[in-house]
Amino acid sequence: MGLSLKEKEAIIFENDSDPQRILNIFLDIQFASEEGYIDEETAKLVGSHLGLSEARVYELLSFYAILKTEPQAKYVLKICNSTPCLYTGGDMLAEVLETILEVPIDQATPDGLFMYHSIPCIGACDQGPVIKIKDTVFSDLTEEKVYQLIDDLRNGCYLEL
Amino acid sequence: MIKRNQPVLLERVNKMEHATDVAEYERYQGFEGLKKAIEMDKETILDELDIAHLRGRGGAAFPLGKKWRHLYGSKGDTKYIVCNADEGEPGTFKDKALLAHDPLSVIEGMVIAGYLFSAKAGYIYMRGEYRRIQKVFQEALDHAEAAGFLGDNILGIEGFDYKITIISGAGAYVCGENSALLNSIEGKTGRPRVKPPHLADVGLYLKPTLVNNVESFAGIPVILREGGQAYRDLGTEDGGGTKLICLSGHVKNRGLYEVNLGTPLHEIIYSDEYGGGSSTGNPLKFIHFGGQSGPIGAVKNLDDCIYSYEGLWEKNLSIGSGAIVVMDDQVSIVDYLVQVAVFFAHESCGKCTPCRLGTTRILELLTKFNKKQAESGDLERLEHMLTHVTNLSACGLGQSVANPMRSGLDYFPEEFEAGLKEAAVPVKGGLW
Ligand code: SF4
Ligand code: FES
Numbered sequence: 001m002g003l004s005l006k007e008k009e010a011i012i013f014e015n016d017s018d019p020q021r022i023l024n025i026f027l028d029i030q031f032a033s034e035e036g037y038i039d040e041e042t043a044k045l046v047g048s049h050l051g052l053s054e055a056r057v058y059e060l061l062s063f064y065a066i067l068k069t070e071p072q073a074k075y076v077l078k079i080c081n082s083t084p085c086l087y088t089g090g091d092m093l094a095e096v097l098e099t100i101l102e103v104p105i106d107q108a109t110p111d112g113l114f115m116y117h118s119i120p121c122i123g124a125c126d127q128g129p130v131i132k133i134k135d136t137v138f139s140d141l142t143e144e145k146v147y148q149l150i151d152d153l154r155n156g157c158y159l160e161l
Numbered sequence: 162m163i164k165r166n167q168p169v170l171l172e173r174v175n176k177m178e179h180a181t182d183v184a185e186y187e188r189y190q191g192f193e194g195l196k197k198a199i200e201m202d203k204e205t206i207l208d209e210l211d212i213a214h215l216r217g218r219g220g221a222a223f224p225l226g227k228k229w230r231h232l233y234g235s236k237g238d239t240k241y242i243v244c245n246a247d248e249g250e251p252g253t254f255k256d257k258a259l260l261a262h263d264p265l266s267v268i269e270g271m272v273i274a275g276y277l278f279s280a281k282a283g284y285i286y287m288r289g290e291y292r293r294i295q296k297v298f299q300e301a302l303d304h305a306e307a308a309g310f311l312g313d314n315i316l317g318i319e320g321f322d323y324k325i326t327i328i329s330g331a332g333a334y335v336c337g338e339n340s341a342l343l344n345s346i347e348g349k350t351g352r353p354r355v356k357p358p359h360l361a362d363v364g365l366y367l368k369p370t371l372v373n374n375v376e377s378f379a380g381i382p383v384i385l386r387e388g389g390q391a392y393r394d395l396g397t398e399d400g401g402g403t404k405l406i407c408l409s410g411h412v413k414n415r416g417l418y419e420v421n422l423g424t425p426l427h428e429i430i431y432s433d434e435y436g437g438g439s440s441t442g443n444p445l446k447f448i449h450f451g452g453q454s455g456p457i458g459a460v461k462n463l464d465d466c467i468y469s470y471e472g473l474w475e476k477n478l479s480i481g482s483g484a485i486v487v488m489d490d491q492v493s494i495v496d497y498l499v500q501v502a503v504f505f506a507h508e509s510c511g512k513c514t515p516c517r518l519g520t521t522r523i524l525e526l527l528t529k530f531n532k533k534q535a536e537s538g539d540l541e542r543l544e545h546m547l548t549h550v551t552n553l554s555a556c557g558l559g560q561s562v563a564n565p566m567r568s569g570l571d572y573f574p575e576e577f578e579a580g581l582k583e584a585a586v587p588v589k590g591g592l593w
Contacts, residue, residue, distance in 0.1 A: 019348040020284075024329040027289055052348065063350040065332030066289045082251030083449070083500050084409035084486050120334065120504055121251035122290045125407065125486075126415035135293050 002034035008042060012049045019050040022060065026067055031134060036072035043069075065119070073108040073115035075153050078132040081118035085128030089141070093129055094118070096146045113154070163387050165395060169403050170379050171419045174262040181301040183308040186265040192310060194382025198273045199316060201385075206277055207233060210381075212389030214401040219245055219337075219374030220451060220481040221557075222400070222470060228371070231361040232278060235369040242274045242283040243346070243365060243372045247330050247337040249288055250452030251504065252484030255405035256375035258417050260287065261294045263379065264301035268325065270378030272310060273385065274371060275323035283325040284365070286342050289332050299327055334508040338556050339372040341510070352510045353556035376405055376483075396422035399471040404480065406468075410487040411445065413437030426466040430487060443489040447572070449497075451481015453504050454561035457494075459572040460487075477568070494573040495580055498566055499527045505562045516559030519550035523562065530580030540577060544570070 011028045015021040025046055026038055038046075038061060047057040061067050079093045080086075094105055097116045101109050108115040116131075124130045127139030131149070138149060163169055173180075173189045186192070198206055211226035232240065244267060248256040259267055271283045287295050302325055306312045315321040328346050336342050336351035343365045345351035364370020380402055384392045393401030400422050409415050412430060414437040420429060430436045430445065439445050445460045456478050458466070466476055473479050488497065502524035511517040526543045529535040547563035554560050570577060 018326075020326065020328060020346055022348045023289065023331040023345070024295075024327070027292065027329055027331060031292070050348075056348075059350055060331075060348075063333065064289070064330070067331050081500070082453070082504060083497060084252045086500055087410060087488060087492055087497070088415075119332075120507065121249065121253075123248060123254040123257045123288075125252050125254055125409040125484075126417070128409070132290075 003029065003032055003042075005045070007032070008045060009049070012046060017049050019052060022046065022050055022052070022057075023064065023067075025050075026061070030067065034074075036076065037068040037070055039069075074113050075115075075133055077114065077116040078119045078122075079116060080120070080122055080124070080128060080130050080132070082121040082125070084125040085121070085130060088128045090129035092143060093131065093141065093146065096143050097150075100147060100150050114150070163383070163391055163395065165421050168419050169383055169395065170259065170263075170266070170376065170405060171417075173266065174258055177262065180262045180264060181297060181304050183265065183304050183310070190386060191265055192269055192382075194385040195269050195273050195276070195310070196316070197385045198276060199318065199321075203233070203277055206273075206385065209384055209389035213380075213384040213392040214389075214396070214399075215377065215380050215384065215392065216400045216470060217374060218376035218380070218404070218483070220250065220454075222480060225373065225377055228361065228373070229274075229277070231359070232369055232371045235362050237369045238279075239368045240278045240280045241365040241368055241370040242271055242278065242280045243339075243343065243370055244271055244283070244285040244375060244378050245337065245339060245342055245372055246285050246287040246291070246375045247342060248375070248482070249290075249334045249337050250454070250482040250484060252407060252409050252449065252486040253452050253482040254407050255417055255483055257291060257294065258405070259375050259379050260291065261297055264298045265305060266379040266382060267298075267375055268301060268305050268311070270373075270381035271325055272305075272315070272323060273381050274373075274378070276315075276321060278371065281322055281324070283323060284328055284346055285325060286328045286330060286336070286346055288330045288336075292329070295327055295329060302327070333510070334504075335510040335556070335558055338558060341556070342372065343370065352512045353558075355555060397467075397469040397471065399474075400469060404468075404483055406483045406485055408436050408485050408487070410449075411440050411443070411489040412487045413440045415440075420468060422469040423472070424468050426463055426468045426472075429468055429485065430460075436485075436487065439489055441489050441491070443491055445487055446490040446492060447488050447494065447497075449486040449488070449565060450478050450484065452484045453501050454558070454564055455479060455481040455484070456564045457568040457572070462572070493531070494569045494576050495527060495531045498569050499524065499531050501565050502527050502562075505558070509558065513553070513555045513559065515550050515553035516555070516562070519546055519554070519559070520562060522546050523550065523566065527566075530577055533580050534582055535577075535580045536582060539581070 015025045106117050129141045130139045215225045216222040313322045336345045338353045340354035341351040396402045403419050431438045449457045506520040506524045509516045509520045551563045
């Protein structure tokens with residue numbers, strides 16, 4: 001998954017190998033990795049460093065929505081579907097993305113570059129409609145801005161919109 | 162001196178250049194509350210909190226003074242302080258502002274609690290969506306420690322040792338429920354616990370624990386610095402202080418504001434200083450208060466409403482988290498509630514059957530109404546289901562699902578009736 005054993009262990013040590021901070025650890029690893037998920041080997045590694053059983057670790061991985069156990073597209077576009085965003089233009093996002101990317105919601109594009117899905121509120125309700133990619137929130141989106149965003153991402157960059 | 166209509170919690174948010182800089186924080190009266198607290202008798206601190214009448218800002222609105230007194234009285238050497246920063250109530254983004262732009266005020270509030278309860282460990286549980294802010298907050302913690310406000314022998318007081326650890330959430334709305342949050346800190350799945358026992362007696366690692374919201378903790382230094390009475394005077398009889406409100410939906414000026422409790426709602430929605438009225442040009446129709454779990458009010462009934470705890474209670478509404486989501490008359494209430502139901506069905510943790518299945522049944526029923534496919538009896542079924550889920554669910558999530566649904570039914574019954582299928586006409590004669 002891109003990260004070396006050393007890099008993963010560094011993240012675990014930065015978090016003091018503290019079982020209380022298991023979610024911090026998983027998130028840090030997931031966000032640092034190319035494919036954006038926690039593979040089996042990593043799950044085992046974290047469990048053994050923290051003294052937690054595999055069952056316990058997998059229970060966590062399946063409970064928390066941000067944690068993923070399958071490889072993700074390079075850019076996962078998360079659309080806020082809570083009511084404040086949805087009724088201030090958010091309802092167009094999924095439609096526009098389907099037109100541009102030519103795949104339905106929750107399905108990666110064949111080149112593995114994009115995927116989009118809905119998530120609940122991310123705390124940017126006064127700037128809806130919003131899309132979140134990793135830690136970055138793109139706000140006050142219009143159809144044109146979404147086209148531009150995808151274009152930019154295809155070229156490997158994005159402008160602050 | 163603080164006066165009404167002066168920003169109290171947002172004062173520094175709008176002024177500070179470096180939110181994590183201790184010296185700059187102190188220039189704006191930072192840590193004065195803590196310094197006062199350590200001069201005070203512990204009982205007097207509790208008295209000031211009672212006088213201030215700060216109600217918990219996470220949503221439950223329980224008097225903070227009472228909660229703190231309960232923990233103060235609970236037995237045990239080890240007590241934990243926990244800050245609930247899992248803000249996930251759709252329409253709510255107030256804690257985010259404090260965490261990112263005035264983290265030291267939250268820290269100061271938590272340190273005061275640490276002092277009062279002789280706690281050694283504090284935790285702030287911050288939602289996974291706020292990863293960037295977690296880094297800012299960690300920086301603020303490091304700065305505070307370097308300046309002697311955290312760590313060992315704080316302010317030179319022998320034995321006043323206290324540390325704060327950031328724990329990240331990872332995307333589970335139910336972790337905003339206090340007992341679920343504690344489970345999550347313990348490295349378990351964030352499912353709520355059965356209560357009683359009260360968390361003030363049996364909390365984190367089964368020790369007495371205080372859990373308060375970010376905005377509540379940020380208010381503590383103000384109370385101690387200015388005195389309980391001055392704080393109370395900022396609000397009304399049933400709740401002192403100012404309130405952070407989050408305006409979203411169909412108002413012109415969406416955003417975060419601080420208002421004195423007791424401000425007319427009309428002013429909040431329509432005046433240029435706040436909402437500025439409808440952003441779409443259509444008349445406004447309803448307002449959803451306090452997040453998805455809060456009640457909904459019809460704009461036409463709210464002309465004389467005062468934004469305060471008692472003012473909203475009078476109208477069967479509540480402040481909740483401080484979210485104010487405004488919708489215009491183009492939005493069908495049934496359609497809106499379907500989306501609310503989608504949220505709850507998604508976020509139910511599944512521990513209790515009434516909530517796990519009930520939220521799904523509610524979503525199905527509402528969808529039928531929305532598609533105009535409801536049958537006679539469905540309205541009764543919906544009402545039944547709401548009552549069951551409210552009464553039989555174990556935690557606040559399930560117990561409050563019915564709040565928005567019920568108010569929708571009360572104010573806009575005609576929209577539900579319009580969702581009933583046309584009564585089928587009996588076929589006469591043969592079909593050929
Ligand atoms: S009421 Fe719902 S969210 Fe709460 S414990 Fe039961 S199933 Fe979980
Ligand atoms: S409702 Fe979309 S970010 Fe809050």
